[in-house]
Structure formats: structure tokens, C-alpha cells
Amino acid sequence: MTRVLLIRHATTEATGTHLAGRAAGIGLDGQGRRQAQALAGRLAGLPIAAIYSSPLQRTLETAEPIARLLGRETIPCEDFLEIEFGEWTGRAIAGLEDDAAFRRFNAVRSRAPAAGGEYMLQAQARMVLGLEALRLRHPRQTVVVVGHGDPIKAAVAYYAGIPLDLFHRLEIDPASVSAIELGDDAVRILAVNDTGGAWA
Template identity: 45%
Template sequence: MAIILLVRHGENEYTQKGKLAGWTPGVHLNDTGKAQSAALAERLAPAPIKAIYSSPLARALETAAPLAGLKALPIHKVEGVGEVRYGEWTGRSLKSLARTRLWTVVQRRPSAMEFPGGETFRAVQARAVEAVDHIATAHPKDMVAVFSHGDVIKLILAFYLGTPLDLFQRIAIGTCSTSVIHLSRGTPMVLKMNETATDKNSLWAK
């Protein structure tokens, strides 16, 4: 069985200001995000993590770096768990987007949403789940950390929970939170969601 720790990146200027970063290059962790990633590494240090994977975006890689340093493990970049490509919405504030017609689609019928010049939620879910499945296949008996993004992690969790895509927005994933899934040949299990506890054992204890 593979145990996958899904970790959202830490805080940055875009999350702090409520803006969509998407694939904008050079979005780095702010001071809070750096502190979050250091605390996360300390919490996960005792866990028997055998490999670390990450979105290729800077904010995810920077969140993974402290743990990778403690574990002396390389960070493997995986585009499949990269952020949603928001197209023309990239860089815009959520407050301004909430006034658009498409916002209702994003919140109430995300299965029908295609971001102007960007991806659909359905396509993002498919590529992200495929990436996680490949990672689990490569590590059938290991615990692995995967650093990704809020919407992407929500889409992954919705898939393994069997939650319809139109309901995935009901899942909340905070910055530097950890969610845990157990993947084997049998039924997948979601063991933890949006975990930010300081108890070092709580993140991987069954």
C-alpha cells in the first residue's frame, strides 16, 4: 500500500491578497509561508517518507525544500500536480472574479467550467489523479509526500472520496495543510484532510 501525503504550498503574496497565481512564474513564499514550511518539515521529520514529489512551480518547491533537506531526499518535479491553468483569470483577485457570470459556474457547476484561455476542472482532475496513481505505483509500499496546490488537492481528494466534481468546492484546503490518502489495489481511503495539527504523530497515524 502507498501512503500519499498531499501538501499544499505555504502562503505567498497571491494567497495573502486573494489573487489567482496560476502558473505565474516567480511566485515565492512570503515570510509566513517560509515559517509554515519550516514548521511542516519539523512535523513530518519523524515520518517514514521515502520520496518527495512536487509541482514545478516555485511556491510548491520552496515549501518542499525544508523537508527535503531534513530527509536528504531529492525533489522530483511532476507537472501533473501543477496548479490549474486559469488562463485569462490568472493574476485577478477573487473579489473581482466573484462579480463575473462565470463565477457561479465555478462554484455551482465546476464540471462545466473552462477557464477562458485555460483548463477545465475535469482535465485538471484527470491529470492530477493520473500523476498520483503513477507515484503510488512507483512506491507501492512507501509513504510519499506530494506538494501541490489548493484546487488541485481538492480535485484529487474529491476523486478518491467518490465525490461528484460539482461538489468538490465543499472541500477546504488551507496553506501548508496536509491531507493523507491510502492507495492500494483495493478501495482507496482518505485518512486525513486539511490537517494542520502540531501533533507530529497525527499526520500519519491511522
């Protein structure tokens, strides 16, 4: 089986307050840089065959200390991009709370798109197809994928058999690791939202 370590990027100044989406130029803040360094230390010694990342700045910066410590290059992959939030990109979350489309997006993720953006189903399909491609490329190896909270949550929900409309029951914190093993005819979820290395 292929072991995939799904890592949410570390914190930025927008984390928890704004929908950064695919906006350029959003890097890690001071806390995020410390989180990324600590994360690299947690992964040291694991037999990681490859490191993949969403091509956005905050994910690449989270992957960089891991890649440096392990002596590997980070491979950008658009399959693991953040949701396309369209008109909501860069907006403050508090300023969207009275938007009926935003409320529906959060209430029924399986059927409601972001305004001018994509459906959660599209983001989930991207993630799962990307992970399945890694399963075929890296049989019996461990790989790292650095991505974004909601797409990681959607992938975990898919492999756990949880409907998208219930995926808010899962928590994916910044710099957390969710570990999944993917085989030809089996899936094992080893850890979800781990921030202390208990999955290793």
C-alpha cells in the same frame, strides 16, 4: 498500500486574494516560509521514500525544507501543477466576482472551464493519473506530493466519491496535509486538511 501525503503549498502574498495560477515568480511570503519550516518538523521521522512537487516556485519552496531535513531531492512533476486559469491568471479574486464565466466556473466545476484555461475535470484527471503512477512506482512506501489547493481538493473528492460540483465542501488550507492510502483494489482516506499532525 502506498501512503501519499498531499500538501498544499504554504502562503504567498497572493494567497486568498489573487488567482496566482501558473504565473512565474510567486514565492512564499514570511508566514509561508515559517509554515514550510514547521511542516518539515511535523514530517521529521516519517519513512518518506520520495518528495514530488508541482514545478512552480511556491510549491518547490514549500518542499525544500522537507527535502533538506530528510536528505532527499525534490522531484518536479507537471501532473501536480496548478489549474491553468488562462485569462484569469494573476487577477484579483474580488475583481472577478462580477464575471459571469467566473461565477459559473465556481458553481459547476464539472462543466465550466476557466476563461482560456482548462476544465477542473482536466486538472482532476492529471492529479489522479499522477497519483496512480506514484502508487505503482512506490508500492508500500510513503511519498510526499506538494501541490495546490484546488487540484488537491479535486483528488480527495475523486477518491472520496464526491462530485466535483460539491468539492467546495472540502477545505484545503495552506501547508495542510491530506493523507491517502492507495492500493490495487482499495483506497483509505486517513486525513483531510490536517494542520497539526494528527494523521501521523
